[in-house]
Amino acid sequence: MTDRDPGSEFGDGEPVVRDKRRIDPETGNLREPAEQSAAPAGGAAAGMPGTPGAQPPRDPSDLIAGPSAQEALLTEALAERTADLQRLQAEYVNYKRRVDRDRETNRELVIGSVLTELLQTLDDIGRAREAGELEGAFKAVAESVERVTEKLGLTKFGEVGDTFDPRIHEALLHNYSDEVDGPTATLVMQPGYRLGERILRAARVAVSEPTEQLPAEQADADEADKPTE
Helix, strand or coil: CEEECCCCCCCCCCEEECCCCCECCCCCCECCCCCCCCCCCCCCCCCCCCCCCCCCCCCHHHHHHHHHHHHHHHHHHHHHHHHHHHHHHHHHHHHHHHHHHHHHHHHHHHHHHHHHHHHHHHHHHHHHHHCCCCCHHHHHHHHHHHHHHHHCCEEEECCCCCECCCCCEEEEEEEEECCCCCCEEEEEEECEEEECCEEEECEEEEEEEEHHHCCHHHHHHHHHHCCCC
16 A cells, blocks of 8 residues: 655655555565554643543642642641540559649558557656656757657647547546537647647547536535535
């Protein structure tokens, strides 16, 4: 078959002979079809509509909405992670408070148990002071022990004239008197001690109540016991 080659570099339009016969005239064998060029001259470019294997063009709205949707997902993920971190931080703060509170409670229990064992020694020191026997080296040691217990938070309470409070006082004796207006500690037999708000030992006292609170039967008996003039 004879064609003219319009794309000749000389542009002279001379005929070009191309043998397109499928059977080779010399051998008589069937010729293999020639491979088609990847992109024929003047044909459609790859990826363009109508070209085999080409992808359809994206919707312009996808190009606009895509980044916005991705930003929304990232914002949502960031909010979730932030909430998780805040929850973990709150749990850690609560845990730390609980541990600190338990540690302080255990510390007070240990100190309280040690100080409770020293209360009898403090009673001996107090009796020796009242008897005037707290002198010399014994006085220095006794005062040192008292300073250490005070430093640890031990507080002594219970004085004559204190209003009787069953939460901190233990009444060992009870009587009536015209000199008091209400239940009053008129004698301290053993002082009380507290550690912070915790009572290690109640003060043991004698309590007097006003005479007008004396039961009628007891008042009649006391009146009968009085000597007659």
